[in-house]
Amino acid sequence: MxxxxxxKEPFLVVFKRWITSAGGITILLAIxxxxxxxxDAGPFILxxxxxxxxxxxxxxxxxxxxxxxxNIPNFAHGEFFLIGSLTAYFTFNPIRLxxxxxxxxxxxxxxxxxxxxxxxFVGALLGVILEKLVFSPLRKRSRDQWVMNSFLLTVGISVVxxxxxxxxxxxxxxxxxxxxxxxxxxxFGVNLSVDRLAAFLLAVVTLIIFxxxxxxxxxxxxxxxxxxxxxxxxxxxxxxxxxLSLTMALSAGLxxxxxxxxxxxxxxxxxxxLKPLYVAWYVVILVGLGNVSAAVVGGFIVALLQTLTxxxxxxxxxDVIPTAVIIIMLIFKPSGLFGSEVKGIQEK
Amino acid sequence: MENNAQAAxxxxxxxxxxxxxxxxxxxxxxxxxxxxVILLILPFIPPFNEEHILRWLVSAALLAAQAIAFDFTxxxxxxxxxxFAAFLGVGxxxxxxxxxxxxxSPWIGIFVGAIPAAxxxxxxxxxxxxxRGIFAAVMAxxxxxxxxxxxxxxxxxxxxxxxxxxxxxxxxxxxxxxFYIVVAMMLITYVVLRKIISSRYGxxxxxxxxxxxxxxxxxxNPTYYRVFNFTVQCLFAGWLGGxxxxxxxxxxxxxxLTARTVEVLAIAYIGGRGSLWGGAAxxxxxxxxxxxxxxxxxxLPGLHLVIYGLLLVLVMIFYPGGxxxxxxxxxxxxxxxxxx
Numbered sequence: 001m002x003x004x005x006x007x008k009e010p011f012l013v014v015f016k017r018w019i020t021s022a023g024g025i026t027i028l029l030a031i032x033x034x035x036x037x038x039x040d041a042g043p044f045i046l047x048x049x050x051x052x053x054x055x056x057x058x059x060x061x062x063x064x065x066x067x068x069x070x071n072i073p074n075f076a077h078g079e080f081f082l083i084g085s086l087t088a089y090f091t092f093n094p095i096r097l098x099x100x101x102x103x104x105x106x107x108x109x110x111x112x113x114x115x116x117x118x119x120x121f122v123g124a125l126l127g128v129i130l131e132k133l134v135f136s137p138l139r140k141r142s143r144d145q146w147v148m149n150s151f152l153l154t155v156g157i158s159v160v161x162x163x164x165x166x167x168x169x170x171x172x173x174x175x176x177x178x179x180x181x182x183x184x185x186x187x188f189g190v191n192l193s194v195d196r197l198a199a200f201l202l203a204v205v206t207l208i209i210f211x212x213x214x215x216x217x218x219x220x221x222x223x224x225x226x227x228x229x230x231x232x233x234x235x236x237x238x239x240x241x242x243x244l245s246l247t248m249a250l251s252a253g254l255x256x257x258x259x260x261x262x263x264x265x266x267x268x269x270x271x272x273x274l275k276p277l278y279v280a281w282y283v284v285i286l287v288g289l290g291n292v293s294a295a296v297v298g299g300f301i302v303a304l305l306q307t308l309t310x311x312x313x314x315x316x317x318x319d320v321i322p323t324a325v326i327i328i329m330l331i332f333k334p335s336g337l338f339g340s341e342v343k344g345i346q347e348k
Numbered sequence: 349m350e351n352n353a354q355a356a357x358x359x360x361x362x363x364x365x366x367x368x369x370x371x372x373x374x375x376x377x378x379x380x381x382x383x384x385v386i387l388l389i390l391p392f393i394p395p396f397n398e399e400h401i402l403r404w405l406v407s408a409a410l411l412a413a414q415a416i417a418f419d420f421t422x423x424x425x426x427x428x429x430x431x432f433a434a435f436l437g438v439g440x441x442x443x444x445x446x447x448x449x450x451x452x453s454p455w456i457g458i459f460v461g462a463i464p465a466a467x468x469x470x471x472x473x474x475x476x477x478x479x480r481g482i483f484a485a486v487m488a489x490x491x492x493x494x495x496x497x498x499x500x501x502x503x504x505x506x507x508x509x510x511x512x513x514x515x516x517x518x519x520x521x522x523x524x525x526x527f528y529i530v531v532a533m534m535l536i537t538y539v540v541l542r543k544i545i546s547s548r549y550g551x552x553x554x555x556x557x558x559x560x561x562x563x564x565x566x567x568x569n570p571t572y573y574r575v576f577n578f579t580v581q582c583l584f585a586g587w588l589g590g591x592x593x594x595x596x597x598x599x600x601x602x603x604x605l606t607a608r609t610v611e612v613l614a615i616a617y618i619g620g621r622g623s624l625w626g627g628a629a630x631x632x633x634x635x636x637x638x639x640x641x642x643x644x645x646x647x648l649p650g651l652h653l654v655i656y657g658l659l660l661v662l663v664m665i666f667y668p669g670g671x672x673x674x675x676x677x678x679x680x681x682x683x684x685x686x687x688x
Binding site for chain 1: 426428475476479480482483485486487489490491493494496497498500501606607610613614617648650651653654656657658660661664665666668
């Protein structure tokens with residue numbers, strides 16, 4: 001309905017309204033800053049931003065989705081990332097060792113993808129288990145103060161997962177030097193490893209599939225219906241429990257996939273999920289809680305902020321500067337850059 | 349350390365004599381008084397008079413005091429200060445740096461350190477507490493992360509991860525005097541916060557925590573009370589941080605990690621939210637359990653944290669009242685038995 005109404009207006013009017021909104025101004029500003037920085041420091045700023053931005057987008061998308069649909073502010077989101085990188089490591093590493101003795105070009109091309117897809121399924125499985133084991137019982141018992149209570153539950157889950165990983169596999173870094181052992185490609189004078197390029201392409205493909213799923217399929221529409229109004233969704237015959245499980249599975253799966261794709265940058269380690277967790281939360285608060293499509297844009301904006309910070313200010317300041325930016329932004333626009341499309345978030 | 353939840357309701361109070369009237373006015377029941385007396389003589393009873401166990405007792409009392417301050421906000425206005433450890437760290441670093449660089453006595457520094465913690469808390473609260481609870485929790489977390497990042501990166505000032513050596517409060521190497529200091533600080537924290545809770549401020553806090561819109565409709569200004577509450581909590585966090593600085597004698601940015609906040613949070617929730625004393629009561633057995641596990645099962649690091657996490661999850665789902673609710677139910681049951 002909304003899209004049809006938009007189509008009837010002249011494109012320029014819609015564009016003008018969008019470009020003068022807080023979101024539009026920010027996107028424009030981000031693009032300008034990125035171009036200026038790229039001219040000043042070199043095009044690698046753009047490349048780094050785009051590559052990490054894609055994965056931050058996947059992460060924040062999942063976080064935002066779970067908040068929008070289930071009203072759970074997930075503190076354990078980074079742990080899905082960790083489980084993903086662990087799964088990819090334990091899938092990919094044996095194959096890598098096997099390939100050393102028995103070279104096979106086909107297997108070495110396909111092995112990383114195998115690890116990444118397996119990570120998606122393991123993450124999704126963990127998501128469903130958590131939903132059935134933890135959130136569903138709480139939902140049945142009490143829905144008072146749901147947002148705060150479920151937040152604290154995820155804090156507990158995060159502690160349990162991190163320390164179980166440490167108990168089982170010890171505090172060791174488990175990483176791989178690279179996924180595809182080929183020479184880096186050259187873009188505009190910047191060396192870009194195939195791993196990074198693959199991570200970016202994977203993010204783009206996943207985002208497109210996700211968009212198609214949410215907009216064009218019956219199940220995706222059901223998920224959006226639950227996000228808008230749970231009671232209404234129940235009334236029209238949507239199976240609420242399965243939609244909630246599916247949402248959790250998707251969110252966890254996407255995070256696990258991001259973890260698996262970035263294994264060559266972030267080795268699996270008990271607290272490996274912390275940094276991605278901060279980032280995902282920066283993004284989600286920046287664009288507004290529960291706004292799924294804006295989370296994708298936010299992922300790139302935060303990636304740009306981090307790249308600029310580590311280049312101009314120094315590594316180690318990536319937590320300080322984005323926080324300062326977010327705090328300043330919240331003074332002017334408390335609901336986030338893009339507001340929140342989902343009703344009921346501010347009220348709970 | 350047990351409080352009497354009904355203290356505010358006349359008729360249910362045990363007001364025989366002036367002494368219990370005074371006790372009541374600071375929110376300590378006869379059972380609580382007995383527990384405090386036991387706690388005070390504990391350092392002289394054989395297994396507890398060894399130095400390493402005294403160290404556990406000091407940590408437990410410090411954690412208990414933190415849990416009381418934490419519950420003052422979570423349990424009443426229902427806002428989780430996720431940057432709690434960082435505010436504690438601000439107090440600790442301020443006091444430590446003043447002592448190291450300006451030679452200020454730690455005894456004064458402890459109190460001075462509370463001021464910047466409260467100030468940052470006030471500004472954070474002013475900024476975030478207009479918003480709903482979860483925004484405030486997440487923003488407090490971000491502020492905590494930023495403070496942690498600053499402490500790590502301002503190496504010239506804080507010496508970063510190398511650690512800042514701070515003078516200790518006392519010359520002695522014995523832990524016993526420190527135990528009495530920290531227990532006194534814990535009791536002061538409890539009594540002051542209990543006083544605030546039993547005033548009309550406490551009533552406003554509860555109203556806001558239960559239903560903000562209803563509270564607003566009854567003429568309560570939620571932002572004012574929430575910012576007040578948050579600032580008081582940060583003040584106490586900074587004060588306790590000062591003790592931390594001058595007891596351990598070394599400060600690293602580690603003390604501001606989110607994991608530290610989670611520890612306090614878990615204790616406060618397992619103890620029972622909205623009770624103030626619950627967290628303090630469970631902190632002591634918990635520290636002993638955890639230190640015992642840690643020293644006996646060194647090949648399983650992190651097991652104690654798994655227990656923390658699992659207990660937090662189980663309490664949140666199945667027994668939201670925590671230990672305080674359990675205690676009250678048990679006390680009512682015992683009373684019922686006596687009545688028969």
